[in-house]
Amino acid sequence: MNLSILITPVIQAAILVNVMLIGAAYMVLAERKVAAWIQNRIGPNRVGPWGLFQSFADVFKLYLKEDIVPAAADKTFHSMAPVISIAVAITAYAIIPWMDNVNIGGTTYTLSMAPNMDVALLVMLAMTSVGVYGIALAGWSSNNKYSLMGGLRSTAQMISYELSMGLSAVGVLMICGSLNLVDIIRYQTEHGWNVFYQPLAFVIFLVTALAETNRAPFDLPEAEPELVGGYHTEYASMKFGLLYLAEYANILASSAIMAVLFLGGWDLIPFVDEIALMGLAPDSLPAVLIGHAALAGKAALLVFVFIWIRWSLPRFRYDQLMNLGWKVLLPLSLANITITGIVLLLMK
Numbered sequence: 001m002n003l004s005i006l007i008t009p010v011i012q013a014a015i016l017v018n019v020m021l022i023g024a025a026y027m028v029l030a031e032r033k034v035a036a037w038i039q040n041r042i043g044p045n046r047v048g049p050w051g052l053f054q055s056f057a058d059v060f061k062l063y064l065k066e067d068i069v070p071a072a073a074d075k076t077f078h079s080m081a082p083v084i085s086i087a088v089a090i091t092a093y094a095i096i097p098w099m100d101n102v103n104i105g106g107t108t109y110t111l112s113m114a115p116n117m118d119v120a121l122l123v124m125l126a127m128t129s130v131g132v133y134g135i136a137l138a139g140w141s142s143n144n145k146y147s148l149m150g151g152l153r154s155t156a157q158m159i160s161y162e163l164s165m166g167l168s169a170v171g172v173l174m175i176c177g178s179l180n181l182v183d184i185i186r187y188q189t190e191h192g193w194n195v196f197y198q199p200l201a202f203v204i205f206l207v208t209a210l211a212e213t214n215r216a217p218f219d220l221p222e223a224e225p226e227l228v229g230g231y232h233t234e235y236a237s238m239k240f241g242l243l244y245l246a247e248y249a250n251i252l253a254s255s256a257i258m259a260v261l262f263l264g265g266w267d268l269i270p271f272v273d274e275i276a277l278m279g280l281a282p283d284s285l286p287a288v289l290i291g292h293a294a295l296a297g298k299a300a301l302l303v304f305v306f307i308w309i310r311w312s313l314p315r316f317r318y319d320q321l322m323n324l325g326w327k328v329l330l331p332l333s334l335a336n337i338t339i340t341g342i343v344l345l346l347m348k
Contacts, residue, residue, distance in 0.1 A: 013094075016090065016093055016094060017090055020089070020090055020093050020249055020252075021245065021249075023249075023252055024245045024248040024249045024252065025055035025056065025059060025245070026055060027248040027251065027252060027303060028055050028058070028244070028245075028248055029044065029051065029052070029054055029055045030303070030304075030307065031248075031307050031310075032044050032054070033051075034304065034307045034308065034311070035307070035310075035311050038308070038311045038312070039311070059241060062237055062238050062240065062241040063237070063238060065236055065237040065238075066236065066237060067236060067237040067238070067239065068236045068237070069234075070142060070143060070144065070234050072143040073141055073142050073143045073234065074140075074141040074143070076141075077137050077140070077141035078138070078141040078142060078234075078239075079239070080137060080141075081134045081135070081137040081138035081141060081243075082134065082138070082235070082239045082240075082242035082243050082246070083134075083242065084133055084134035084137065085131060085134030085135065085138075085242065085243055085246035086134075086242045086245060086246045086249065088127055088130050088131040088133075088134065088246075088250075089131070089245075089246050089249035089250050089253060090249070091127055092124060092127045092128070092250070092253040092257075093249070093253055093256075094112075095117065095120050095123055095124050095127070095181070096112075096124075096181070096253065096256045096257060096260060097112045097120075097181050097182050097185065097260065097265065097266075098112060098256075098292060098295060098296075099112060099266065099288050099291065099292045099295075100182075100185075100266060100282070100283065100287075100288050100291055101283055101288075102283055102284070102285055102288040103281070103283040103284065104285060108283065116180060116182050117180065117181070118178075118179060118180050119179045119180075120179060120180055120181040120182075121169060121173065121179040121180075121181060121184070121261075122179055124181075124257055125162070125165065125166050125169065128162065128165070128212055128250075128254075129158065129162055131158075131212075131246075131250060132154055132155055132158040134243075134246065135150075135151055135154040135155075135214075135221065135231050136151040136152075136154065136155050136231075137151070138151060138231040138232060138235065138243065139151020139152065139154070139221075139230070139231035142231075142233065142234035142235075143234075144233055144234050146227045146228045146229070146230065146233050147227075147230065147231050147232075147233045147234055149227055149230075150221040150222055150223075150227050150229075150230025150231035150232075150233070151221070151230075151231045153220050153221040153227075153230070153318070154214060154221035154230075154231060156322075157211055157212075157214070157218065157220065157221065157321065157325075158212060160211075160321075160322060160325035160326060161208045161211040161212055161218075161325050161329070162208070162212060163330060163333075164204055164208050164325060164329040164330050164332075164333045165204075165205060165208035165209065165212065167204075167330070167333035167334060167336075167337060168198075168200075168201040168202075168204040168205045168208065168333045168336065169201070169205065169261060170333075170337050171198045171201040171336050171337060171340045172184065172194050172198060172201065172261050172262070174337070174340050174341065174344060175187075175194060175197055175198070175340070175344070176188075176194070181260050181261075181265075184260065184261060184265070185260060185264065185265030185266060185267065188264040188265065188267055188270075189264065189265075189267040189273070192264075192270050192271045193262065193263055193264040193267070193270045194261060194262045194263075194264075195262040195263055196270070198262065198336070198340070200332060200336045201262070201333070201336050202258070202262045204329055204332060204333050204336070205258055205261070205262070206258065206302075206305070207324075207329060208325075208329065209254040209255075209258065209306075210306065210309065211321070211325070212250075212254065213247060213250045213251050213254055213306075214247065215247075215251065215306055215309070215310055216309070216310040216311075216313065216315055217309070217310075217313040217314060217315050217316050218315075218316065218321060219315060220315065220316070220318055220321055223315060231243075232244075251303060251306050252299060252303060254302075254306075255298075255299040255300075255302035255303045255306065256295065256299040258299075258302055259295055259298035259299050259302060260295070263298045264294075264298075265291075265294075265295055266288075266290075266291025266292060266294050266295045267291070267294065268290060268291070268294040274290075275287045275290070275291075
């Protein structure tokens with residue numbers, strides 16, 4: 001048996017999990033820093049230079065806290081819910097093509113966990129839907145009415161907004177003609193970024209991503225004035241930490257998938273073959289690293305937009321949230337598909 005077949009995925013998975021967890025931890029720090037900047041405060045600046053180790057101190061503190069489980073809770077599902085939430089986030093990271101294939105010494109290496117998956121876009125949308133199971137189980141298993149209401153709200157919110165999210169991605173599918181995320185990126189490197197052809201779909205996807213990740217102004221499942229803390233009211237220690245990290249991991253995954261679908265993925269400049277201008281081979285290590293930095297930079301910029309929106313807009317009422325999903329975003333996404341189809345038909 002060829003051990004490389006077994007060892008390579010294990011190494012890739014270990015790198016993926018650690019990068020994801022570290023990235024989510026630093027996103028928490030970024031949120032606190034940006035919030036402080038918006039509110040004209042200093043923010044965390046005590047643990048390490050410029051407060052860079054604050055998130056690690058918070059994780060260490062959570063490890064030391066007592067794990068309290070309510071006596072009437074379903075202990076099995078109460079423990080499983082955070083694991084399901086973080087596992088779905090990790091799976092989403094494995095599907096995103098963070099880098100193109102690289103040629104080193106005449107051998108082509110695949111740096112993504114799931115390279116050239118023909119139905120990657122479909123799997124990504126499916127994984128975002130599965131993520132609600134962790135939240136719903138967390139709310140139900142806590143045997144707390146506030147937690148249950150938070151889980152039910154999250155489920156209704158997910159059903160309402162995932163339809164518009166999927167339909168907004170259909171326009172990209174119609175243009176690129178593939179569910180393969182790598183093919184979608186390569187199409188954009190040749191024809192320009194999809195955001196120029198699908199601006200409405202990009203806005204719809206951004207709004208629905210905010211709702212799918214339970215971010216303000218769509219954070220009704222954990223609305224403190226009404227539900228205390230929502231689905232994670234009865235969680236403590238690292239179980240709460242996993243739910244918290246899963247939220248930020250999903251934000252980064254949503255930002256990365258938006259960068260892939262609409263902002264050219266690892267393409268640095270739209271309508272320009274910058275790799276050829278620099279005299280680099282497309283599969284050379286410098287070119288691949290430049291592409292990876294471009295995708296990571298776009299994802300980071302979208303994460304900043306998520307944070308910016310949270311600290312700028314007030315929370316919606318629940319009826320406003322439902323009306324926006326069913327009466328505004330759904331008709332707009334259907335109209336976008338219709339217009340895209342007509343344009344593509346006329347261009348033939």
